[in-house]
Amino acid sequence: MSQGMAPGDLPLAVLRSLPAAVFVFDGTGRLAMANAAAYDVLGMTPEPPLEGRAVADIIRLIAYSGLYGPGDPEAQTATALAADRNQRLRRTARTTDGRWFDLLSEPLPDGGWISLVVDVTLHRRALETSHLRERLTDHALRYHPSGIGLYDAQARLVLFNEAYERILEMPPGTLRLGMTFEAVFDQMALHQAMEPQLAETLRQQRMAIDRSRPHQQVRQRPDGRAISSISQPTPEGGFLVSLQDVTELQQARNEATRRAALLDGVLAALPHGVCVYGPDRRLSMVNDAYQRLLKGAELRVGEHLMEICRRREAQGEYGPGVTAEMVFRRQFAFSPTGRERTRPDGTVVSTHGAMLPDGGHIAVVSDVTPLRRAEAAAQQRASLLQAMLDSMRHGVCLFDAEHKVVAANALAARMIGLRPEDMAPGTPLAVLRRRQYETGEFGTGAAADELYTSRAVNLVPRLDRYSRIRPDGSVLEITTDPTPDGGYVRTYTDVTEERRVRAAIEHARALAEEADAAKSRFLATMSHELRTPLNAVIGFSEALQAEPQGPHVAEFAGTILEAGRHLLSLIDEILEVAKAGTGTLAAETRPLHLASVLEGAVRLMRNGAEAGGVALSVEALPALPRVLADERRLRQVLLNLLSNAVKFTPQGGAVRIGAALLPDGGVEVHIADNGIGIEPGQLERAFEPFVQLETTHARRYAGSGLGLYLARALAQSMGATLALESTRGLGTVARLRLEAAEQQQEQTE
Numbered sequence: 001m002s003q004g005m006a007p008g009d010l011p012l013a014v015l016r017s018l019p020a021a022v023f024v025f026d027g028t029g030r031l032a033m034a035n036a037a038a039y040d041v042l043g044m045t046p047e048p049p050l051e052g053r054a055v056a057d058i059i060r061l062i063a064y065s066g067l068y069g070p071g072d073p074e075a076q077t078a079t080a081l082a083a084d085r086n087q088r089l090r091r092t093a094r095t096t097d098g099r100w101f102d103l104l105s106e107p108l109p110d111g112g113w114i115s116l117v118v119d120v121t122l123h124r125r126a127l128e129t130s131h132l133r134e135r136l137t138d139h140a141l142r143y144h145p146s147g148i149g150l151y152d153a154q155a156r157l158v159l160f161n162e163a164y165e166r167i168l169e170m171p172p173g174t175l176r177l178g179m180t181f182e183a184v185f186d187q188m189a190l191h192q193a194m195e196p197q198l199a200e201t202l203r204q205q206r207m208a209i210d211r212s213r214p215h216q217q218v219r220q221r222p223d224g225r226a227i228s229s230i231s232q233p234t235p236e237g238g239f240l241v242s243l244q245d246v247t248e249l250q251q252a253r254n255e256a257t258r259r260a261a262l263l264d265g266v267l268a269a270l271p272h273g274v275c276v277y278g279p280d281r282r283l284s285m286v287n288d289a290y291q292r293l294l295k296g297a298e299l300r301v302g303e304h305l306m307e308i309c310r311r312r313e314a315q316g317e318y319g320p321g322v323t324a325e326m327v328f329r330r331q332f333a334f335s336p337t338g339r340e341r342t343r344p345d346g347t348v349v350s351t352h353g354a355m356l357p358d359g360g361h362i363a364v365v366s367d368v369t370p371l372r373r374a375e376a377a378a379q380q381r382a383s384l385l386q387a388m389l390d391s392m393r394h395g396v397c398l399f400d401a402e403h404k405v406v407a408a409n410a411l412a413a414r415m416i417g418l419r420p421e422d423m424a425p426g427t428p429l430a431v432l433r434r435r436q437y438e439t440g441e442f443g444t445g446a447a448a449d450e451l452y453t454s455r456a457v458n459l460v461p462r463l464d465r466y467s468r469i470r471p472d473g474s475v476l477e478i479t480t481d482p483t484p485d486g487g488y489v490r491t492y493t494d495v496t497e498e499r500r501v502r503a504a505i506e507h508a509r510a511l512a513e514e515a516d517a518a519k520s521r522f523l524a525t526m527s528h529e530l531r532t533p534l535n536a537v538i539g540f541s542e543a544l545q546a547e548p549q550g551p552h553v554a555e556f557a558g559t560i561l562e563a564g565r566h567l568l569s570l571i572d573e574i575l576e577v578a579k580a581g582t583g584t585l586a587a588e589t590r591p592l593h594l595a596s597v598l599e600g601a602v603r604l605m606r607n608g609a610e611a612g613g614v615a616l617s618v619e620a621l622p623a624l625p626r627v628l629a630d631e632r633r634l635r636q637v638l639l640n641l642l643s644n645a646v647k648f649t650p651q652g653g654a655v656r657i658g659a660a661l662l663p664d665g666g667v668e669v670h671i672a673d674n675g676i677g678i679e680p681g682q683l684e685r686a687f688e689p690f691v692q693l694e695t696t697h698a699r700r701y702a703g704s705g706l707g708l709y710l711a712r713a714l715a716q717s718m719g720a721t722l723a724l725e726s727t728r729g730l731g732t733v734a735r736l737r738l739e740a741a742e743q744q745q746e747q748t749e
Contacts, residue, residue: 020118025085027111029055041067041117056081066096067103067117085113092120100124146244153237155181155211167227167243168192182207192221211239218246226250272366279359281305293349293367305331316344332361340368348372382407395492401485403429415476415492417441440471467495475499587630587717591741594627594667598657601638605646613651616642619658626741627667633714634738637722640711641671641734648732649675667738674731683724687712 012033015022021038025031034050042065044050050058059080063073068080083089089105100123104116141148147164151157157179165175168188175184185206189199209215215231226249230242267274273290277283283303291298297317299308309324318327318341330339331353338352350368355361386407389396395412399405408423417436433452442448451468464480474496482488541560544553602618609616638657645655655673662668678686687708708724715722719739726732 015114020116023058023115023117024108025055025058025112025115031055031058032112038117041065062117067093067101068095069093070096146242149175149184149241149243150234151181151211151238151241155238157181157184158238164241164243167245212237272364274362274364275299276356276362277305277360281360283308284360290365293365294343296345297343319344331363334361397423397490397492398483398487399429399490400487405429405432406487412490412492415494417470442468443471467499587633587714589628589630589718591626592629592631592634594624594659594669594738595621597629597631597634598638598659598669601635601642602657604639605642608643609646609655612646612649613653614646614649615654616646617654617656619656621659622661624659624661624667625665627738628741629718629720629738633718637711637714637736638669638671640707641736644707645671645673645675645732645734649673662737665740667740669736669738670733671736672731672733677728677730677732678724678726679728680726683726686724687722 015024015033016035018035019037021041022033022035023031023038024033031051031053036046039046039050042061044061050061056077060073060077062068063076063080068076083105085105086107088107090102092100092102094100099119099121102116102118102120104118105113106116107113141161144161145163147167148159148161149157149164150159157175157177159177160175162172165172168184168191170187170191174187174191179187182203185203189202194202209231211231212233214233216229218226218228220226225245225247228244228246230244232240232242234240267285267287270287270289273287273293275283275286275290281304283299283301283305286299286301297312297315306324306328309327312318313322313324313327318324334353334355338350340348340350342348346369347367348369350366351363352366353361353363385398386409389407389409392409392411395409395415397405397408397412405423405425405427407425408420410420413420413423416432417439418432418441422435423432436442437448437452440448442451465477467475467477470476474494477493477495479491479493480488481491544557544560547553598618598621602616606616642655642657649655653674655671657669657671659667659669712722715736721737723735724732725735
């Protein structure tokens, strides 16, 4: 008995020190004592104490702590309160977190009782494990990857698993209980197809082994497999043979040896310092880079970590106010960001640590002095950059690769409808655009929604330049240029006045160029077209003058007549163009049979098509109504279109003319060829007067450039429309749409 302790205090002291939870209740049903383990079970602290509280309160705490297991805590409290505490009570409960407790209640002489809560989790789990092992032993033996064969004192086989036959390369069912070890060997030699001499040698070796002692060997088979054989004596005088295919293990060992050598080479070549501590906190490995980076505070293999910390503290390695104990504790507070410190020589080192599977840990040290110096220089440059940005006459904002603001001047914020604080560094571009959208910077209604969804939500393209009109009517030009780090610079410029002046200049220039181009086209085209027939007239007239009675007079006169008619047609076309330009091109429309007009136009063009080697045909026509048109104008339109089609179709090609009824009651005449075609962007230019899409001096196709222009003008004078569809190299389709003269359709003749 210890000094100073009364005899009655000893049992109470024992109860308080018990590892099991103890609750003592007096005769009035109030808690008289609870030991430290009781507070731990309830997940509470002794302050404030539970002594003096009613039994209902304590049992409710126990129920809500989960000691009675899953269920309604109030129902569990009612059940516990109804128990007869004058009787010895005992039951086992499984808590909500999976632990097991024995709950015991023992009555006391004064009418109270003592309750014990004993954690029997380990015991219950041990029982469950024991039962599980018994159930799994047979299963594990059967499916164990190692071959197991048990022999009795007479070397007869009494037990084996499937793997034993498989590793011996025997078909299933070869082995039988009661076979001798020698018979088993014979079967193995047979199924492994051993050479007789090798089989006899191995037989003698196996029979000579003393099975009363442990024996182990590894045999390399001819196929390269390595089989480990372990023989262990049994208490009954027999022996147990365990076979295992260790081919992969041998290969893994070789690979591990190779990797270990490779790791040593990597650690030696690393520019970072690496040191490894074992579970005993003693240094087990350090590379040369560590010793070089921490020169003056080198490590020695075998040193304890605390010894190292104290030695470095004495050397002043950690700086004022940092003790060895503080550094020691920090070694095990592993952080993904690591720690940095400045050494006495001014270098800055960064340390990262990690726990190892064996309980030790690794520390990696890097010299980050250049990085920190670069960061300081970058901060200085950033300050200079901001000063420069604030003095610029353009709005400028620099973004990083993640579309976040790096720097911006106040002018940029004002120009895009934001406050300077809205463009603070780190603000995502998406947030800026959302604020612009909400404040009406993109306008209102569907146009604002379209601008926001088409540009603001998408990522910023590189080398981008676009303009937009702000709500106040000013024009803002936004330019985006990439930076080497993957970010970009956005420049905002107010180009309102510049655009106004540029638009006026551009309009005036376009008018002047168009007038000049029209004059040049007219002169170039007419000079070429007029010169050809005039040369013929002059040349053949001189020939007639020189030889008035010659044999070629009729031929020369015909040529002069043909050239004169060509000149007359050119002059007529020019007059028609002049009328079209003044709006005096009139047409007298009347109902016409379209089929006869089409066939007449084809007859007039057939000789020219045959001369050019082009097949000209009329498609089978459906039942068509009469059309409203001027017959002479319509024929001229068709001839111009057919002439163009034949002219631009190479020899061997084909031109087809046909007609179809349109859904609105009108009629469409189409002329299709498989000639050279027209670029899509040049289709409308083909209808301009004096335009030759082939503009070189050595043009392959003659013409004044008035055919399509006149065709459209004449079509419009009759209330018709003319359009072209073409693909370069595949041909062209001309579509002439005419109004019907009557609703009822009738067959054309």
